Amino acid sequence: MNALAEKAKYWNPYVGGALLGILLFLSFFVTSHGLGASGGVNRIAVAVEDLVIPEHVDKTPYIAQMAGGDRDPLAHWIVWEVAGILLGGFVSGLLRGRVKVQTYHGPQITPHTRWAFAFAGGVLMGYGARMARGCTSGQALSGGAVMSVGSWAFMFAVFAGGYVLAWFVRRLWQEA
Amino acid sequence: MAPYDLVALFGTTGSYFVYVTIGFAFGFILESSGFGDSRLLAAQFYFRELQVLKVMFTAIVVAMILIFWSTALGLLDYDEIWVNPTYLWPGVVGGLIMGAGFILGGYCPGTSLVSVATLKLDGVFFFLGHVTGIIIFGETVGFISSFWNSGYLGFLTLPELLHVETGVVVFLVTCMALLMFAGFDWLRSKIYGKKK
Numbered sequence: 409m410n411a412l413a414e415k416a417k418y419w420n421p422y423v424g425g426a427l428l429g430i431l432l433f434l435s436f437f438v439t440s441h442g443l444g445a446s447g448g449v450n451r452i453a454v455a456v457e458d459l460v461i462p463e464h465v466d467k468t469p470y471i472a473q474m475a476g477g478d479r480d481p482l483a484h485w486i487v488w489e490v491a492g493i494l495l496g497g498f499v500s501g502l503l504r505g506r507v508k509v510q511t512y513h514g515p516q517i518t519p520h521t522r523w524a525f526a527f528a529g530g531v532l533m534g535y536g537a538r539m540a541r542g543c544t545s546g547q548a549l550s551g552g553a554v555m556s557v558g559s560w561a562f563m564f565a566v567f568a569g570g571y572v573l574a575w576f577v578r579r580l581w582q583e584a
Numbered sequence: 585m586a587p588y589d590l591v592a593l594f595g596t597t598g599s600y601f602v603y604v605t606i607g608f609a610f611g612f613i614l615e616s617s618g619f620g621d622s623r624l625l626a627a628q629f630y631f632r633e634l635q636v637l638k639v640m641f642t643a644i645v646v647a648m649i650l651i652f653w654s655t656a657l658g659l660l661d662y663d664e665i666w667v668n669p670t671y672l673w674p675g676v677v678g679g680l681i682m683g684a685g686f687i688l689g690g691y692c693p694g695t696s697l698v699s700v701a702t703l704k705l706d707g708v709f710f711f712l713g714h715v716t717g718i719i720i721f722g723e724t725v726g727f728i729s730s731f732w733n734s735g736y737l738g739f740l741t742l743p744e745l746l747h748v749e750t751g752v753v754v755f756l757v758t759c760m761a762l763l764m765f766a767g768f769d770w771l772r773s774k775i776y777g778k779k780k
Binding site: 433506 | 614634659
């Protein structure tokens with residue numbers, strides 16, 4: 409059905425989705441909260457800031473609540489989950505021979521163009537995820553499963569933003 | 585009764601071990617489902633590959649049903665579970681910005697991590713951008729603090745909003761997901777042909 413997904417031997421989406429759903433449930437069941445990613449990256453970035461410019465960290469309220477004074481931004485579950493995501497992704501890729509230096513890009517653009525757009529998209533994603541208080545994992549998946557109104561509104565906004573812009577930037581991804 | 589206080593059970597270090605394990609499974613499932621591949625993720629927005637939609641909504645529905653039944657059977661205390669509070673406007677605007685970031689950058693925060701873990705350079709550049717965006721937000725949120733706290737509705741859930749039983753919402757969301765799967769498959773075959 410999905411050409412690329414089949415060629416690359418990725419898991420059937422319903423199998424992957426069901427396993428992810430069970431994991432998400434287990435996370436809630438055991439730890440009381442769902443999955444996350446962006447928040448962990450945030451804390452790791454703040455930990456680096458705290459090493460380089462601790463005075464500035466103490467004076468900026470949003471980061472001070474994570475790393476001000478004696479607070480350790482890394483003493484939080486989501487940081488350790490991010491470490492696990494990196495490990496799990498690496499092992500999965502290793503088993504399938506997918507761990508290799510390469511750039512995924514659309515057929516009409518060069519790797520360098522792809523890098524520039526990846527960086528720009530990353531900036532928007534990081535900014536937007538903090539504004540929305542969570543990313544696709546922490547808001548859409550986790551909040552969606554516990555039926556948070558805000559998470560569902562967020563989820564439709566992400567898809568709407570993506571679909572509206574997709575047509576204008578189709579050269580980035582589509583065949584000529 | 586679940587959920588558990590992991591720090592009381594295993595100590596701080598022990599609780600971190602649990603989170604690394606959960607993260608490991610999360611990263612493994614994401615990579616195995618193809619979410620370390622920006623081409624696959626972006627193709628969702630052209631109806632060409634439907635992996636994102638199907639994995640995500642299958643996961644939401646399965647987790648939602650399991651949470652609902654374990655609560656109904658008295659195994660899980662729903663009141664102790666973290667429900668994301670609703671800040672409607674920053675959630676919607678942040679979501680739109682993220683949608684734009686998704687189609688330009690090809691990843692979301694979690695998927696970029698497995699892309700980095702498998703040495704994809706576009707994932708690395710996305711990750712650097714992600715960190716940059718986070719820092720920009722942290723430095724400038726003071727200027728938009730009233731907007732950032734607007735549309736606050738508390739820990740509001742869909743059953744509360746719609747004034748119906750939780751089971752009804754579980755049923756409706758499940759139906760919506762199944763309809764979306766069928767609808768997107770149909771759209772895809774219309775756009776790209778019936779070829780398997």
